[in-house]
Amino acid sequence: xxxxxxxxxxxxxxxxxxxxxxxxxxxxxxxxxxxxxxxxxxxxxxxxxxxxxxxxxxxxxxxxxxxxxxxxxxxxxxxxxxxxxxxxxxxxxxxxxxxxxxxxxxxxxxxxxxxxxxxxxxxxxxxxxxxxxxxxxxxxxxxxxxxxxxxxxxxxxxxxxxxxxxxxxxxxxxxxxxxxxxxxxxxxxxxxxxxxxxxxxxxxxxxxxxxxxxxxxxxxxxxxxxxxxxxxxxxxxxxxxxxxxxxxxxxxxxxxxxxxxxxxxxxxxxxxxxxxxxxxxxxxxxxxxxxxxxxxxxxxxxxxxxxxxxxxxxxxxxxxxxxxxxxxxxxxxxxxxxxxxxxxxxxxxxxxxxxxxxxxxxxxx
Numbered sequence: 001x002x003x004x005x006x007x008x009x010x011x012x013x014x015x016x017x018x019x020x021x022x023x024x025x026x027x028x029x030x031x032x033x034x035x036x037x038x039x040x041x042x043x044x045x046x047x048x049x050x051x052x053x054x055x056x057x058x059x060x061x062x063x064x065x066x067x068x069x070x071x072x073x074x075x076x077x078x079x080x081x082x083x084x085x086x087x088x089x090x091x092x093x094x095x096x097x098x099x100x101x102x103x104x105x106x107x108x109x110x111x112x113x114x115x116x117x118x119x120x121x122x123x124x125x126x127x128x129x130x131x132x133x134x135x136x137x138x139x140x141x142x143x144x145x146x147x148x149x150x151x152x153x154x155x156x157x158x159x160x161x162x163x164x165x166x167x168x169x170x171x172x173x174x175x176x177x178x179x180x181x182x183x184x185x186x187x188x189x190x191x192x193x194x195x196x197x198x199x200x201x202x203x204x205x206x207x208x209x210x211x212x213x214x215x216x217x218x219x220x221x222x223x224x225x226x227x228x229x230x231x232x233x234x235x236x237x238x239x240x241x242x243x244x245x246x247x248x249x250x251x252x253x254x255x256x257x258x259x260x261x262x263x264x265x266x267x268x269x270x271x272x273x274x275x276x277x278x279x280x281x282x283x284x285x286x287x288x289x290x291x292x293x294x295x296x297x298x299x300x301x302x303x304x305x306x307x308x309x310x311x312x313x314x315x316x317x318x319x320x321x322x323x324x325x326x327x328x329x330x331x332x333x334x335x336x337x338x339x340x341x342x343x344x345x346x347x348x349x350x351x352x353x354x355x356x357x358x359x360x361x362x363x364x365x
């Protein structure tokens with residue numbers, strides 16, 4: 001992969017856009033109730049089934065990944081329903097916050113940041129909540145740089161609470177880490193456009209199983225814009241119920257063409273190779289990884305004692321035009337997060353490594 005010189009984006013969303021994606025978004029805008037847009041919409045939905053590895057219904061929303069997460073809560077549950085959330089970072093905690101905002105009281109399984117979700121802990125939680133309607137899991141968490149073993153976690157859920165839905169936040173994981181929606185029995189998988197899908201922020205998707213649709217029809221939480229029933233009714237007409245981000249859809253369609261041409265398994269492989277390349281660099285430089293179960297989407301690197309991570313990344317952006325993410329919440333200033341998903345290349349990583357090394361060499365003993 002190559003890209004023009006200039007600003008380099010190494011953040012875990014938004015990620016860089018391929019030139020052809022930017023060009024597609026610069027085309028004259030289509031009206032969203034036309035045959036031309038209908039063809040584009042239909043293409044995106046079908047190609048998302050390919051990326052998801054599913055035959056399930058896929059819905060598209062004009063919103064962020066958090067909007068997709070909220071839509072899952074609003075559509076799948078009713079007042080008083082039990083739910084289990086297994087959290088491995090800030091975005092698992094976000095599911096907890098959304099559930100509480102809807103008046104629900106989830107049972108929460110929390111891991112120490114940097115550790116993946118423990119199947120044993122999930123098993124114990126489900127044994128105490130066998131009547132849970134849904135289990136909320138994360139594929140990856142960009143705040144901590146971990147990947148969870150979804151296949152095993154879903155298997156535990158199917159064994160202990162077979163009626164519960166397995167709901168997955170794959171906002172950062174899809175089109176970067178291996179994911180098999182149908183083969184692993186995942187009922188709802190949520191994602192966003194601005195990470196592995198190599199498109200601009202603003203689109204979100206949900207892959208929804210037949211089992212999940214039964215709860216959608218029975219759900220009694222308030223919903224309007226995010227009502228999946230309304231979205232599904234619009235699918236035969238190849239449109240969304242309300243005005244979509246037409247330009248974003250055009251860009252996403254082109255990004256999906258690129259993914260299809262490369263092949264999703266090759267995308268997973270390429271991302272894993274870049275992850276290993278980054279970890280090897282960190283090891284050579286004597287830098288430790290924050291995540292004990294590291295994902296391939298990004299590498300979270302512990303900073304040496306005394307380094308102000310926020311000042312470090314601000315200086316690199318200002319002086320070198322390279323955007324690297326810092327830590328979130330309790331990790332603010334303590335780590336840097338170097339993404340290697342989507343359109344990020346080895347040359348981009350090399351530039352980021354060099355910028356970090358120049359500054360860390362001045363403070364390390």
